[in-house]
Amino acid sequence: MSDDFNMSMRKFLKQVGVTSQQAIEEAMRENGDTGGKTFEAKVVLxxxxxxxEHVVTGKIQGQSEA
Incomplete structure (x- = not known):
């Protein structure tokens, strides 16, 4: 694969990772104390x-408010 392809793919995946983490953290803050809860997560690319169509599933552990 070309260097341009690899760079554009890495840039896209970095954007997905960073913006997804921000969205998850914001949702956790808005929902208050999520400690002890496990959330089923799914990403569809x-x-x-x-x-x-590529599907990734997993679990995200909530956290108690500090």
Whole structure:
């Protein structure tokens, strides 16, 4: 794969990671004390023109308010 492809993919994935973490943290703050709770998470990646749908699932542990 080309350097341009690798750089554009890394840039996109970094943006996904950073903005997703920010959104999750904001949602946790808005919902108050989430300690002891586990949240099911799912990310669906689609790319138009490539007929791609990639699903990632996992769990996120809540946290108690400080």
């Amino acid at each position: 689609t790319i138009d023109g490539l007929d791609l």
